Amino acid sequence: MSLKRLHVLFDDDDILLDAVKEIVKSKIYIHEVYTPFPVHGLDKAMKLKPTNxxxxxxxxxxxxxxxxxxxxxxxxxxxxxxxxxxxxxxxxxxxxxxxxxxxxxxxxxxxxxxxxxxxxxxSKLWPFKEAENPDPSTTDDKFLIDMDSGSNLSKTKSMLKKMGAISIKEVKE
Amino acid sequence: MSSHYEAPIRKPLVLGDKSYGDISNDIARPIETPPNTDWWIAFSIAMAAFLWGLGCMAYTLGTGIGSWGLNKTVGWAWDITNFVWWVGIGHAGTLISAVLLLFRQKWRMGINRSAEAMTIFSVIQAGLFPIIHMGRPWLAYWMFPIPNQFGSLWVNFNSPLLWDIFAISTYLTVSLVFWWTGLLPDFAMIRDRAVKPWRKKIYGLISFGWSGRAKDWQRFEEVSLVLAGLATPLVLSVHTIVSFDFATSVIPGWHTTIFPPYFVAGAIFSGFAMVQTLLIIMRKVSRLESYITIQHIEMMNIVIMITGTIVGCAYITELFIAWYSGVEYEQYAFLNRATGPYWWAYFLMMSCNVVSPQIMWVKKIRTNIIWSFVISIVVNVGMWFERFVIIVTSLHRDYLPSSWTMFSPTFIDIGIFIGTIGFFFVLFLLYARSFPVVAQAEIKTILKSSGENYKKLRDK
The missing domain is CATH 1.10.790 (Major Prion Protein)
Structure with missing residues (x-):
């Protein structure tokens, strides 16, 4: 089974943070997380390097x-x-x-x-630059994780549902 | 929830039962609804004042500075008073966004956006005055150290006037990028909810393609913090350098070492008063009472009271030092300031700046909107007279009694001043209808810790 890309929406920053920690723990690659405001601790949970x-x-x-x-x-x-x-x-x-x-x-x-x-x-910000957030609600009140599906898609999906995802969308790479 | 704990003794900063989505709706509403008649009336008045001022500026440039009320004794008066007044007002914005950020004051988030906007708009007004006073504003670029065709003719780096140019231009540009960087996520919010294609296009253009990635936010927070760290000494340096314009001269009444801290305190004082004036109206008109609460108004009143007291302390210190110095010229300058022909201006300055803020000790008054509004206007009038008193009373009694004179402004002088007030309000009114006037992304970060509904939930 080939790897798929998932766009997972959350509606709360605390749930998102727990979910990110869980996903990192289960060794599934997170491409990006889009949030409407800075979620404190998210960069550490995603294991991002501190900025220089x-x-x-x-x-x-x-x-x-x-x-x-x-x-x-x-x-x-x-x-x-x-x-x-x-x-x-x-x-x-x-x-x-x-x-x-x-x-x-x-x-x-x-x-x-x-x-x-x-x-x-x-951060690729300049006039005429097209925005890259996959869902427009991520600048309003939703939080999106752009991640790999992992080896077992249905298992990942049920895990995400359990963590409180409000929608899971499979997208083509 | 535990990570969002805040001491129950702290009053909520976001009132009502708000969710993240509600915050977006509330902040986007003034942009997405057409302005009402009151806005158009206010805008027309401001525009008329601005056009009147433009006419007076054009007249000045066509006829010459002789159309002003200056004379050979009082060679600096009206325009420099207005310049210092506007620069002073321009100090609250960066103070609120930078100094209060370093002190981790969360109440800054409801008001920082508008305070920064006010800063930028008032520094623009300030900059107009020296440029008009040049008489040939198209040669304003001569102020910059650029290689030129006049031989090795350079600007003088020993001159406080040149320091001022560097200070004000650094302050204006740094405040502008600080403001704009903070605006990117909020413009992006407006862009992503826009229905009309042209609105989507415009906000897409000015949001610079902000997407809100985790790494962007990490950099954003770091940049905000470092910019605040840079802007804090900057904001203190700007009015220090403005005060050097006077303090480094040898005119009795100007030549005092207390000027830098005294001017900075006065700038914060008048800046907060102007923020208060604008926000008391804006919170009502744009229905932002949940974000700009009575507590915010009270906090600003406390800053006004404290800085007013510092300013009062400086006035009295000046008088004491003039007497204590034993320098008769200095003594005369201050005696003349308080009891000479401009005694009424001195009296206005003392009563508006020193006495009026003292009633803020009463909690009932500093949490009352009408009182706060009235005092904010009184303080701004007082601070204008402070600059007028310092500048004109120190000059109009020269060393030679034969050159003693008085200053009175012409209608051109007054027209240009009214014009800058008009221009300021034109910019601010346009801003209030097209920009997210509260830093909504920042407010969302404190909703769970300082929101009224979340606080109630925790108390249960």
Whole structure:
């Protein structure tokens, strides 16, 4: 018997979470879970790796910090040093205190925007992108597990029914 | 159920017998039903004010800044007052969505969306003023450090005015992506329930194809948390830098080290007051009383009261330090501020900002909608006068008595200000009919812990 793909709908987040744990325990592959809101603990139950996006953000912030220093150093010290308000611009370090606000702002600017761009690209979010949730109710109040049927389809089905699935749909791959 | 436990002492944040589906219906309703006559009346008034303001802006650009009430002594007055006022109002949104997120305050979820919208719309109004004051707004790009054909002519990174440009543009763009990222799941909800094809298309376009995969949510939560962490120092830095516009100068009355914390507290104060004004109307019109409850209003009133007290403390500290410093110029600036020709503005500022919020100590008053609404307006008037007092009274008595003068706005000045209020309400009214005004995906996460029906179920 060949493997089939199942779309299983649930109407409660707690039931969904228990079901996911059960399915993982019985070693059936879960392709994806679609939920209308973040269900806490779902990523752990599905054994998803933690996201690295905050590490990336730290690096982006460092890039912003470096860019701001290089830019201000070139503009204020190298290209055209001036004596502004008795604060001569002949070395970066002596002038640094009045550059702190912009160094800070650019750090935040780079970190925030590059993080959001990374998130959008990694999660495939952009204008004109078609939504991929198989059932429109999963943005409203339903929860969907996209999973393999396992070796014994009827056994899997009865297990899912027992766990509280409200509908089970067989789909072609 | 046990994983959704919340201490019974906490009052419910979602009232009524709501299910996940009910939340979607309630939030989608204002978008899916046509606006009523009241909305059209409000929109027409706002639009008329906006057009009037546009006319005054066009007149200013055609004739020159001479059409304003500025003179050689008071070279900064009306427009910078409006600029600081609008930027201040723009502080509540990020404070609610970022700082309260870090503090794990769940009551933020009912109001954060609208507060962020208000932030973005008011920062847009703020940005208009310096751009108009340039006189040649088409050259506004000169503010950015871009290579140019004027030789090595660069912007001055020592200048607080340039700091301001970086601070405000970072704040506006970061607030915008924070807002939009939070909106994606809610736009997707509207998209997936849309019946009309054009609505499906538009919300499909702006929801960026959000599908709600488990991994997306994991990233979404991480991004929200890190953005909140970045936005918290950002929101504090923005009004700090706005205060530097004054504090780094040598004008008595401006040159004070208390300005940064004092301006930030004032910004939060006026921002919350504006959120209060808008949400008290919106919860009624859009029937969102289950999500924006009396408890939310009370919480905001407490923030208004606390920040009002901080602002009052700063006013008194300023007076004390002026006396204690022994600097006669400083002493005169403050004496003149309180008892000079602008005493009435100082009196308005003191009574609106320091005295009026103090009645919020009474629980009956801070849980009363009418009182809350009235005080929120009084606070906004007071905060406008605070900026006017700081700016104009410090300038109008120059070191040379021969150049002493008064400031009075022209109808162009007033027209531009009214125009920005109109523009703000045009944007907010459009937002209220086309955006999910409550972060419904977030509300759904707290329904089981803070929903009234679930709380009752647990108590049994």
């Amino acid at each position: 996006i905050s590490i990336a953000t730290f690096i982006y912030g460092c890039i912003g910090f470096t860019v701001s220093i290089l830019m201000i150093n070139y503009i204020m010290i190298v290209d055209w040093p001036q004596d502004i308000g008795g604060k001569p611009s002949f070395s970066y370090i002596e002038n640094m205190p009045s550059f702190v606000p912009i160094m800070f702002e650019l750090t935040v600017f780079f970190a925030a925007h590059l993080m959001v761009i990374t998130f959008y690209l990694r």
